[in-house]
Each structure stands twice: as structure tokens, then as C-alpha cells.
Amino acid sequence: MPILSFGSQNINIITGKKTMTIRKIWKNPLKVGDRLYCYWNLVSKEKKKIFEAIITDIELIKYKDLKNNDKLAKKEGYKDSKEMVKEFKKMYLEKLNDDDVFQIIYFEKLDVEDWKGKKIDQKAMITQRADILFDSGKYDKSEVCYSAALKFDPDDIYLLNKKGDNLSRLGKFKEAVQCYDKALDIESDNEYILNNKAIALLNSGNVEEALKVSDEAIKVNNKNPVILYWRGFILEVLKKYEEALKIYDELLEIDNNNPEVWNARGNILNDMNEPERALESYDKALELCLDDTEIDASAQNRKGNALIDLGRYEEALKSFDKAIALDKxxxxxxxxxxxxxxxxxxxxxxxxxxxxxxxxxxxxxxxxxxxxxxxxxx
Structure with missing residues (x-):
């Protein structure tokens, strides 16, 4: 039972774009017709069966002809041959010699119903892989996986929303909106997807349209803190400061221990030329920040600006010093x-x-x- 393990460079293996791999020849070489049992990161805690396949063709190549072959390295999922050789040296602990023989293995993935081994839910497996990659910030790779999972079920709300989030992280806001729209065609009153669409529109510069979509989200649930926070931010960008301030005050009625909201409120009051009130908000944000360095640094900086407006330069200097210490x-x-x-x-x-x-x-x-x-x- 030949078993192959694939790593993160082989992300296209999931989508079916990649149907070959390169391995050093085994003691019992693989041959055409062999059934492969393929796993993701076989020797790690992330081990997961991904598919079974049948070998359709095999080519032999010596290491001396492989080690500088960028074309084959890219097919195998590496940036270039140097990266491939570096990985091979980790994979094969013994020294690689020029006359060592490798197999270029071509295969055809089998439908899960034709598997002989344990069957898996491929959609669930790919979705899990996509979520792991997304959470670790590998957005190019997670987009590939979400797209692959959607082939199993094009109307999956979760996948459409996650793919939209993924595309937003990649700056592909128009495509993200298309994903959210498809999800909303299926579930038009989903407040979270409406809010995500509003954020994508905001980031694409279509702020007025973002506010309209935020209006729809608020109609569904006007007490959702996430929706309210982003609505406040949209209103702030539109310079509708009084409305934005009202939103942040509503949020603080729900939870007055949120440093992000206190910081945002301070920003609004600063923009409204009310530095004394802004200073009170920044101080509250800083009191609540604890270890949240990004908010802390931002709040210190904005507090410094408010102190400048009040002519309290020595205090402002201390705030800027604290901000710089956190973000040099x-x-x-x-x-x-x-x-x-x-x-x-x-x-x-x-x-x-x-x-x-x-x-x-x-x-x-x-x-x-x-x-x-x-x-x-x-």
C-alpha cells in the first residue's frame, strides 16, 4: 500500500491542479497502476488523508538532472530548484548523490466512492485546511482551498462568506463583494455577511454604498456590537461625526469595557475639536488596554494629539514617547x-x-x- 505525504507547498494537490509528484526511488519502486494513499503532513499533528489515486505514468530522472531543474521544481510546488533541493535534504537524511534516481510520478485522483481505504468527507477536510491556512495568514493558499471546497457545494453560506473574507484580506474587494452577494442571494438577512460586505465596500472606497449595506444589517439586528462598531467607522469616514459618536455611545451602553470603542470615540471627539472629552476617552482606552499593544500605541498617539490641541506639550511628549516605545x-x-x-x-x-x-x-x-x-x- 504505497503512502505519499504532501506538505504546504503542495496546496494545488487539493484542487486537482497538481497531479504529479517527485520522490526518490523506493526499494520497491512505484509502478503504473499502483494505488496511492495520499495524506497531508503524515508525520505531524495535522495529519489528514486527502485522497486515493492511481499511478498513470512514471519517469525516471537522476539527481544531477533534477537538482537545477527550475521547471520541475515549480511543478512540484516550489519557488525554484534551490528551494526544492533544500526540502529534499530535509526529507532524505542521507547525502544525495548525482547518480541517485528519482521518480516523477503522475497520478489520477479517484472519486471517493472508488476508494478502497477509509472514506472521508472531502469538503470538510478541505474546509478545515482552508481555515487553518486563513487563521495563520496564508491567504493565497487558503483562497485556493475555499475555492476547492466550494466545488463540492457552491451554495455553502459559510464557505462563500469565508472566501469573501479571504479575498478582502488579499485586497480583492470587488471579488469579495461578489462572494458576499452570492451568499446573500441564499440568505438575504444574514447580518454578519451584510456587515462583511459593507466592510469590503468601505475598503474599496465605495463608502456611501457601504453605509447603505450597513443600513440593511442594522435593520436585521441593531444591537450587534460588531455591526455597530463598523457602522460608526463608516460614518466617521463620511465625516458624519455626530452620528458616529451616537453609535459609539450605544456600544458603550452595551459594553463600556471595550478599549477599541473608547479609542474610536476619542478619535471622533478629536475630529470634532473637543480635545478635553477626547482625552477622557483615550485615558479610559489606555486604562482598559492591558496587553493590547496596537490599541495602546494608537491611543497614546491620539492622546498626545489631543494634549497638543490643549497646549499641554510636556504631557503630549510623554504620550508620544510611550507610543514610540510600543511601536518603534x-x-x-x-x-x-x-x-x-x-x-x-x-x-x-x-x-x-x-x-x-x-x-x-x-x-x-x-x-x-x-x-x-x-x-x-x-
Missing amino acids: GNIDFLLNKGVVLMELEKFEDALDCFTRVLTIKPDDQDASFFKDECLEYL
Whole structure:
């Protein structure tokens, strides 16, 4: 019973796009007609049977002719032959010699009803694989898997929604909306899919349309915190600050311990030129942030901006220092700190900030302008 294991570079094996593999010849070589039992990551905790297949053809090739063959390496799922050889060295612990023989194995996947071994739910297996890849941020590969799973059931709401989310992560917002629309054709009152569609439209720059879709989601459930949060953000982008503030206040009535909402509320109040109230929101966000570094850094930065508006420069400087400590490479934080230092007439320190920005981003016009300003005072 020949068993083959495939790894993450062989993602196309699931879709049927890939029907060949390269293996060092076994003691009992594989031959045409052999039945293959194929697994995903056979020796790991992610082990999963993926299909059975029949070998349709075999070619022999020596390692010396294989190790620099980029074309075959790409067919096998690698970037190039160097990557393939590196993987082979992990796979075959003994030293590979030029005269070692490899088999190029061509096969045909069998319908699950024709399997001799244990049958599996292929749709469920592929979906699980897609979810793992999605959660680990491998969106190119997870999209392939979601598309493959949809071949088994094109009207699966979960898969259509997840594929839409996946496409959004890849910046393919128009295609994402198409996925959400297909799901909504089947289940028109799904508040989560409506909200995801609104987010995709927002990210594509179609903000007015995003608000219309958010309206539909709110009609389904006007107490869903996720929908309310994104509605507030959409309204903020449209500069409908009073409406956005009302939304964030509604969210805080539901849960007043959410630092993201307090931070968003502070942003709105800042945009409404109410720095004192904004400062109260940022302080509350920071109190609740705990270990959420991204929110913490953002809140510290926005708090610093609010303090600048109030003319409290020394306090603003402390906020920017905290933001930079959490996110050292953020040029916006460095720029803001430099501006405060200029207000405090600490031009040498300000110059250092702008120089650091230009080291990260040499063509930053703001940093270049402020640097020249500092030099005039030194």
C-alpha cells in the first residue's frame, strides 16, 4: 500500500491542479497502476488523508538532472530548484548523490466512492485546511482551498462568506463583494455577511454604498456590537461625526469595557475639536488596554494629539514617547514627537526625530521640511 505525504507547498494537490509528484526511488519502486494513499503532513499533528489515486505514468530522472531543474521544481510546488533541493535534504537524511534516481510520478485522483481505504468527507477536510491556512495568514493558499471546497457545494453560506473574507484580506474587494452577494442571494438577512460586505465596500472606497449595506444589517439586528462598531467607522469616514459618536455611545451602553470603542470615540471627539472629552476617552482606552499593544500605541498617539490641541506639550511628549516605545518604527509617532519638541524649542532633539524618520522613509516630505526648520534654529 504505497503512502505519499504532501506538505504546504503542495496546496494545488487539493484542487486537482497538481497531479504529479517527485520522490526518490523506493526499494520497491512505484509502478503504473499502483494505488496511492495520499495524506497531508503524515508525520505531524495535522495529519489528514486527502485522497486515493492511481499511478498513470512514471519517469525516471537522476539527481544531477533534477537538482537545477527550475521547471520541475515549480511543478512540484516550489519557488525554484534551490528551494526544492533544500526540502529534499530535509526529507532524505542521507547525502544525495548525482547518480541517485528519482521518480516523477503522475497520478489520477479517484472519486471517493472508488476508494478502497477509509472514506472521508472531502469538503470538510478541505474546509478545515482552508481555515487553518486563513487563521495563520496564508491567504493565497487558503483562497485556493475555499475555492476547492466550494466545488463540492457552491451554495455553502459559510464557505462563500469565508472566501469573501479571504479575498478582502488579499485586497480583492470587488471579488469579495461578489462572494458576499452570492451568499446573500441564499440568505438575504444574514447580518454578519451584510456587515462583511459593507466592510469590503468601505475598503474599496465605495463608502456611501457601504453605509447603505450597513443600513440593511442594522435593520436585521441593531444591537450587534460588531455591526455597530463598523457602522460608526463608516460614518466617521463620511465625516458624519455626530452620528458616529451616537453609535459609539450605544456600544458603550452595551459594553463600556471595550478599549477599541473608547479609542474610536476619542478619535471622533478629536475630529470634532473637543480635545478635553477626547482625552477622557483615550485615558479610559489606555486604562482598559492591558496587553493590547496596537490599541495602546494608537491611543497614546491620539492622546498626545489631543494634549497638543490643549497646549499641554510636556504631557503630549510623554504620550508620544510611550507610543514610540510600543511601536518603534512608526514614523507618524516620531513626526508627532518632533513637532512637540519644536514647540518646546528643543530643536536638537526634534532634529533627531526627523532624521530617524528620514532613515526609515528617505522621501518623507514632512520630515524633510521640519528638519530644515530645525536647522534654522541651530
